Amino acid sequence: MAAGTPVWSVDPRTGKQREQVTLEAAPADVDAAVRAAHAARGALADRAARTAFLRAAADLLDAEAARVVETADAETALGPARLTGELARTTGQLRAFADAVDEGSYLDIRIDRADASLTPPRPELRRYKVPLGVVAVYAASNFPLAFSVPGGDTASALAAGCPVVVKAHPDHPAASELCASLLRRAAAAAGLPEAVVSVVHGFDAGLELIRHPLVAAAGFTGSVRGGRALFDAAAARPVPIPFHGELGSLNPVVVTPDAAAERAEEIGAGLAASVTLGNGQFCVKPGLVLVPEGAAGDRLAGALAKALGETGPGVLLDHRMRDAFAAGVAERAALPGVTAPVAAGAAGEHAVGAGCLAVPARALLAGGPYDLLLEECFGPVTVLVRYAGQDEAGAVLDRLAGNLSATLHVSSAEAEGAPGPAAALVARVTELAGRIVVNGWPTGVAVAPAQHxxxxxxxxxxxxxxxxxxxxxxxxxxxxxxxxxxxxxxPELREANPLGLPRRVTGTA
Amino acid sequence: MAAGTPVWSVDPRTGKQREQVTLEAAPADVDAAVRAAHAARGALADRAARTAFLRAAADLLDAEAARVVETADAETALGPARLTGELARTTGQLRAFADAVDEGSYLDIRIDRADASLTPPRPELRRYKVPLGVVAVYAASNFPLAFSVPGGDTASALAAGCPVVVKAHPDHPAASELCASLLRRAAAAAGLPEAVVSVVHGFDAGLELIRHPLVAAAGFTGSVRGGRALFDAAAARPVPIPFHGELGSLNPVVVTPDAAAERAEEIGAGLAASVTLGNGQFCVKPGLVLVPEGAAGDRLAGALAKALGETGPGVLLDHRMRDAFAAGVAERAALPGVTAPVAAGAAGEHAVGAGCLAVPARALLAGGPYDLLLEECFGPVTVLVRYAGQDEAGAVLDRLAGNLSATLHVSSAEAEGAPGPAAALVARVTELAGRIVVNGWPTGVAVAPAQHxxxxxxxxxxxxxxxxxxxxxxxxxxxxxxxxxxxxxxPELREANPLGLPRRVTGTA
Known part of the structure; x- marks a missing residue:
């Protein structure tokens, strides 16, 4: 894991090396990429060129869809169907950000007219937003397209006018290089320097990147450990920079007693589908599910177990993850009082099987080793926490750290406002999460203006x-x-508004 | 500087203790204040109560203006005129934030209708913004009102629905306690718990505060050293929190040759007024002024020196600052090649005199000890950097760190777009600062929607x-x-929009 180490593309279905893609970047390589990106920022300031570039990139990725999907599948085992959908999401994102640049409200233009009648007199003020500079993007393992080289961080940074240097994820170096070459070709087609996007490989290169004086901000999708290390490095710089990391999430689900009574089987089956989607490798996989004790909860657990049991084995992104998954499940299952209605873990030489664990809330609340159940276990497994009443459910929620999502399943009467715990639960989980889902599942994060x-x-x-x-x-x-x-x-701020941008004006001319 | 140490109000005009205001807070005091604030957040969620509170606070401060101004003046020596203006700014801010809450666009409400025709289908999404929780505010020395207990950080946090614990500045503990009592009385009048605002004193208390698990964010106005230490503490927490600190700024000014030729005397006099406003104790005081070499620049420097020489001595906020000012000026003046056309420094037992330093750009660019000239010197002094051409001016700008403001003085022809360095300078200094001023002065930061x-x-x-x-x-x-x-x-997100809030809607119902 140092400069010059060969970077191999590996097939997780066999564990075999497919091809040597490149070498890990040396500090000089990282420096060159950042300096070239920095030098390209002036060109990227041209709004028309920028949107043409984003759209050309989307078109090129679509045109090369077969090759992109095949390459990504060969090194991630995510499957052509999922990857075809992910590519559509990725090119849709690129086009959506081009549209956002055209529309212009992201500039948040505000104009205050001078007003000598105020105390003190107000001078004329015109405000908009400018790009920060070179953005470092740390690609995710689990989305080789939508959260990697051509993904949301890259698309949003480029749309803002920031050149990007991506630190590729070692799980898909070939797809990363292929996508980078398409993005750079699109840049050239739009008359921009290719250096507006580049890719570096290697752990050390990632650290070089976050410390580079010309890097102005970073985006990250990955683990708590890796993300926190980079966050700390970003904060410790002589000039600290913003670090927008998406780290880890349990994505709690709460099923009310009335909801369980009303549709235990439907919820159990839906949960199984959400837990196993993408082989459990989504950051919004529901990892902890509060299910009431009693018969209705038992039926829910039974439906979940049945559906999980019918799920065939799947291949995780790499063998390290497979080992970590098997170890993580085993460690949790070994806790006294924890049962494994469907045993998750290694299946055959390369795959894993989906499963679930169950624990009484009062055992979980004992803390100590049980706190492990409050940590994300990446892969197709979830933990059912059986609770005896709202107080116990609330006590479990009180133990949770922050989450990307929180999901509630409520009865149809509760959904219509009937007395019950639902309204208080919505307020409670709003303190815990960035997205609240009711009577649905958190997997599937729509690319939409109101998304968070x-x-x-x-x-x-x-x-x-x-x-x-x-x-x-x-x-x-x-x-x-x-x-x-x-x-x-x-031009964005001129009185004549030559670019026709939306603006908020205070006072009169 | 530890829990239980007496907190004295000191008269900087005499250096004498006026009264013992309170004791420095113990960890248990900080904990109690934060927990009470946290418990009050539910009450503060009531928008009507919140705006009533902000307006009642403004009214109470205005009603008690004489006492507030007298108390603040006695321990800051800022003078009744300045403090009366600062109080008007402060109460204006409180009312402006109440208006912003009523208006509601700060919630950035976005609604996406469900759309089954999209691939993948889009669920209904409704997004707004929620308060973070308890905010720690670190008060400034130089604005005992507008950037302290009842200041902008407090007002904006309360408006957002966040209870506030202020770490008072030791330069004005009596004014801090007086303002806190008025804010708490206003809270009670609006039916809110008084604990929505409280004040703690002491350096150690400030550190306790930033580390408290229930503190969700912090605002700070002060020195680079103090701010960076708190920023580091905020980033090092098990759960890092946002730290919005305003630390230090040189506020460079560039005078083009044509501007100097056109109105050297006017610029020199204006600069003197800006440097000495508030006795040089503004964060946006122009601290480094690029003036062309040659006759026009000499006339500008002469006008500056004349005006500074006519400025009487003034009292800084405390004697520690006075000593630091005198030492800082002396250290800079001792650099070979640096001259002091008007010697700044201690004047009499308690006051200081305003002045300026001058240095050729080529000396400054030698770096080493000259880098001291690129650091803020708090108080009534500025550094003239005489440059020989645009390249030399650009080289000096390249050496600058980030700034709150950057100011350009251009000729009337350059202002109208005549060829010259003006347009390139605007783009260049935009990379260096948050506010760009042309043919004016950075002191005086209007409270306005387009302000940054x-x-x-x-x-x-x-x-x-x-x-x-x-x-x-x-x-x-x-x-x-x-x-x-x-x-x-x-209620903010309901389809019927019962609160009548502005929203952006995508798709059709």
Whole structure:
């Protein structure tokens, strides 16, 4: 894991090396990539070129879909169907950010007219947002496209006008290089320097990148341990920079007694589908499910077990994850009082089987070793926590750290406002998570203007989103222009509004 | 400087203790204040009570203006005129934030209708922003009102729905306690717990506060050293929190050759007034002024020296600052090649005199000990850097860290777009600062919607503003509600829009 080490693409279905993609970057390589990106920022300031670039990138990725999906599948085992959908999401994102640049409200333009009648007199002020500079993007293992080289962090940063250097994830170096080459070709086609996007490989390169003086901000999707180490490095710099990391999440689900009574089987089956989607490798996989004790809860647990039992084995992203999954499940299952209605773990030489664990809330609340159940276990497993009443359920919620999502299953009467715990639960889980789902499942994070994919730490290291159009806000800072003559103003702020941008104006001309 | 140490109000005009105000807070005191604030957050969620509280606080402060100004003046020597203006700014801020809560666009409400025709289908999403929780506010020395207990950080946090614990500044403990009592009385009058605002004193208490698990964010105005220490503590927490610090700024000014030729005397006199405003104790005091070599620049320097020479001595906020000012000026003046056209420094037993230093750009660019000239010197002094051409001016700008403001003086022809360095300078200094002023002065930061008071580090530790209505954004985080039935939604997001809030809607019902 040092400069010059060969970077191999590995097939997780066999554990075999497919091809040597490149070498890990040396400090000089990282420095060169960042400097070239920094030098390209002026070109990227051209809005028309930027949107043309984003759209050309989407078109090229779509045109090369077969090759992109095949390459990503060969080194992630995520399957062509999932990857075809992920590519559509990725190109949709690129186009959505181009549209956002055209629309312009992300600039949050505000104009205050001078007003001599105020005490003190107000000068003319015109404010918009400018790009921060070079953005470092740390790609995710589990989304080789949508949260990697051509993913949301890259798309939003480029849309903001920030050149990007991506630290590729070692689980998909070939797909990373392929996507990077397409993005760079799209940049050239739009008349921009190719250096607006580049890719580096290697753990050490990632640390070099976060410490580089010309890197102005970072985006990250990955583990709590890796993300926190980079967050700490970003904060410890002589000039600290924003670090927008999406780290880890349990994604708690609460099933009310009335909901269980009303549709135990439906909830159990839906939960199984959500837990096993993408082989349990989603950051919003429901990892802890509060289910009432008693017959209805038992039926729910039974339906979940049945559906999980019918799920065939699957291949995780790499063998390290497979080993960690098997070990993590075993360690949890070994806790006294924890049962494994369906045993998850290694299946055959390369795959894993999905499963679930169950524990009484009062055992979990004993703390100590049981706190392990409050940590994310990446892969197709979930923990059912059987609770005896709202107080016990509340006590479990009180133990949770921040989450990307929290999900409630309520009865149809509760959904219509009938007395019950539902309303208080919505308020309670709002304190714990960035997205609240009712009578649905958290997996499937729509790319939409009202989306929020983030949440209290450790779900995220900042209060921003990594999905949806407001993700662009992470890469911008406001600047106010005071009494600046029209001819010296940036076009976005000129009185004549030559770019036709939305603006909020206070006072009269 | 430990729990139980007496906290004295000191008259900087005499250096004498006026009265013992209270004792420094013990860890248990800090804990009690934070827990009471945390418990009060539910009450503060009531928008009507919150706005009533903010307006009642403004009214009470205005009603008690004489006592507030007298108390603040006695321990800061800022003078009744300045403090009367600062109080008006402070109460204006409180009312402006109440208006912003009523208006509601700060919630950034976005609603996406469900759309089954999309791939994948989009669920209904409704997003707004919720308060973070208890906010720690670190008060400034130089604004005992507008950036202290009842100041912008407090007002914006309360407006966002966040209870506040203020760490008072030791330069004005009596004013801090008086203002806190008025804020707490206003809270009670609005039916809120008094614990929505409290004050603690003492250096150790400030550290306890930033580390308290129930503190969710912090605002700070002060020195680079103090701010960075607190920033580091905030980042090192098990759960890191946002730290919005305004630390230090040189506030560079560039005078173009044509501007100097056109109005050297006017610029020199204006500069003197800006440097000595508030006795040089503004965070936006121009501390480094790029003036062309040659006759016009000489006339500018002469006008500056004349005006500074006519400025009487003034009293700084405390004797520690006075000593630091005198030492800082002396250390800079001792650098070979640096001259002191008007010698700043101690004047008499308690006051200081204003002055300026001058240095050729080529000396400054030698670096080493000359880097001291690129650090803020708090008090009534500025450094003229005489440059030989645009390249030399640019080289000096390249050496600067981030700033709150950057100011350009250009000729009337340059202001109208005549060829010259002006346009490139606007773009260049935009990279260096949060506010760009042309043909004016940076002192006087209007409280206005388009204001931005922040800038690249060390001007600020985040990309937010501490002045103006967008300051409220610092204390909020987005939450998205997916497929949540109308009856379980917060009122702000209900389809019927019972609160009449502005919203952006995507798709059709």
């Amino acid at each position: 994919h983030g949440g209290p730490y450790p779900a995220a290291t900042s209060h921003s989103t990594s999905v949806g159009v407001t993700a662009i806000e992470r890469w911008l800072r406001p600047v106010a222009y005071q009494s600046v003559p029209e001819g010296l103003l940036p | 008071h922040g800038g690249p580090y060390p001007a600020a530790t985040s990309h937010s503003t501490s002045v103006g209505v967008t300051a409220i954004e610092r204390w909020l985080r987005p939450v998205a509600y997916q497929s949540v039935p109308e009856g379980l939604l917060p």
